[in-house]
Amino acid sequence: MATQPVQHRVGGWLPQDQSVLERWVAKKLKQLDGQEKPAPFVQVIQDFQAFIEGDATVLGLFRKMFIQVPNKPPYDKDPTQQPQPAYIQVRDYKTMLRLMNMVLTEAPAFSQDDLVGFPINAILDWPMGTPAGFTAFYLDSVNEHLRKILDEWAKFLSSPASCDVLTTEPEGWFSQDALVAMGGFVDDFVHDPEKPHYGFTSWDDFFTRRFKPGRRPVLRPNDLYVVVSACESTVYNVASNVQEHDLFWLKEKSYSLSDMLSNPQYLPEFIGGSIYQAFLSALKYHRWHAPVNGTVVDTQTIPGTYYSESPTAGMDPAAPNNSQGYLTAVATRAVIYIQADSLDIGLMAFMAVGMAEVSTCQITVQKGDRIVQGDELGAFHFGGSTHCLIFRPQTKIWWTDTTKVGSSVRLNEPIGFVYTPKPSSGTCRIF
Numbered sequence: 001m002a003t004q005p006v007q008h009r010v011g012g013w014l015p016q017d018q019s020v021l022e023r024w025v026a027k028k029l030k031q032l033d034g035q036e037k038p039a040p041f042v043q044v045i046q047d048f049q050a051f052i053e054g055d056a057t058v059l060g061l062f063r064k065m066f067i068q069v070p071n072k073p074p075y076d077k078d079p080t081q082q083p084q085p086a087y088i089q090v091r092d093y094k095t096m097l098r099l100m101n102m103v104l105t106e107a108p109a110f111s112q113d114d115l116v117g118f119p120i121n122a123i124l125d126w127p128m129g130t131p132a133g134f135t136a137f138y139l140d141s142v143n144e145h146l147r148k149i150l151d152e153w154a155k156f157l158s159s160p161a162s163c164d165v166l167t168t169e170p171e172g173w174f175s176q177d178a179l180v181a182m183g184g185f186v187d188d189f190v191h192d193p194e195k196p197h198y199g200f201t202s203w204d205d206f207f208t209r210r211f212k213p214g215r216r217p218v219l220r221p222n223d224l225y226v227v228v229s230a231c232e233s234t235v236y237n238v239a240s241n242v243q244e245h246d247l248f249w250l251k252e253k254s255y256s257l258s259d260m261l262s263n264p265q266y267l268p269e270f271i272g273g274s275i276y277q278a279f280l281s282a283l284k285y286h287r288w289h290a291p292v293n294g295t296v297v298d299t300q301t302i303p304g305t306y307y308s309e310s311p312t313a314g315m316d317p318a319a320p321n322n323s324q325g326y327l328t329a330v331a332t333r334a335v336i337y338i339q340a341d342s343l344d345i346g347l348m349a350f351m352a353v354g355m356a357e358v359s360t361c362q363i364t365v366q367k368g369d370r371i372v373q374g375d376e377l378g379a380f381h382f383g384g385s386t387h388c389l390i391f392r393p394q395t396k397i398w399w400t401d402t403t404k405v406g407s408s409v410r411l412n413e414p415i416g417f418v419y420t421p422k423p424s425s426g427t428c429r430i431f
């Protein structure tokens with residue numbers, strides 16, 4: 001059975017206060033209103049508009065998803081609970097396209113109380129939760145265009161032009177407030193304050209920053225019966241007896257291994273096993289590392305959705321806030337199968353799950369690679385995300401106190417100990 005998942009604002013990528021998110025959208029809409037003439041659409045936005053308007057079914061969905069946002073509280077009020085002026089929300093797909101076009105040349109700026117690291121998610125905040133929105137954002141054809149749009153944004157975030165937020169200015173990521181918010185940035189991460197932009201060449205270079213040597217050591221590197229945290233993260237859920245097929249779209253319920261792995265070769269190994277899931281923070285570290293010693297058996301990248309949320313999450317103001325379990329079966333994800341050196345662990349899987357703006361899950365290992373705990377496996381680019389460790393039913397793990405839902409877990413910190421039953425008594429022997 002699953003523990004109760006923690007409620008959160010997607011690792012800090014959207015503001016805790018819904019009114020702050022609404023003010024951000026209102027500010028962007030005012031910027032559009034202030035343009036002397038609409039900015040020309042980049043090619044990917046032109047293509048998306050032509051696709052929407054060239055397919056009657058898709059056009060109907062994009063019209064309905066805005067119409068279906070209720071004209072009643074809290075959807076019809078501004079942050080002061082006054083009736084909304086026209087600009088406070090996105091109410092049609094053409095405005096949606098103009099806003100998307102705008103954010104494609106903007107990197108997320110730091111803010112003390114209103115960081116919006118998922119700008120397109122913010123634009124689609126309410127429409128995602130409507131019946132038409134669920135249908136539209138689940139379509140492969142729609143997701144193909146969204147992938148191209150996010151790839152275009154990724155080009156900007158990987159360019160020197162995105163460094164305009166890597167400054168010591170008030171909204172810069174090296175301002176005093178930002179350094180305080182990032183905690184141990186100065187001590188923990190490789191950087192050079194004497195160089196322009198602290199030595200980072202782009203927003204993505206900063207986003208995928210590396211720990212200084214020794215900052216996250218593996219405490220028991222030769223202990224084959226310890227499982228360590230693969231990411232700097234917060235525990236979302238721990239589940240056992242995971243099924244091959246389950247109703248994964250039900251809010252805060254089940255995992256469905258067949259949908260998650262999309263791989264009949266390895267699927268039978270994990271039926272009835274366990275899953276550990278944790279999400280990554282906006283202000284921390286975004287690379288993945290080996291949780292066990294072993295050999296990479298296989299790797300797989302699975303295309304998926306970007307803005308689909310569980311239909312039972314409803315009008316989730318922090319979408320995809322209540323949809324993390326659901327996203328393990330539908331979102332873009334990368335899977336690394338590892339044959340652990342410990343026979344009591346055997347085959348296990350690491351799964352990186354892209355959420356919202358995350359369009360790149362980069363695997364940096366390949367089949368046949370030998371890995372030890374703490375070795376890098378890959379990284380998320382351009383946004384926050386979540387990850388899973390998947391174990392066989394034969395793998396018996398004694399989870400540590402750090403795996404309580406909502407607990408913050410450091411990279412390479414022990415999260416579980418493998419045990420085996422004594423043949424004579426049936427009791428447990430912990431290594």
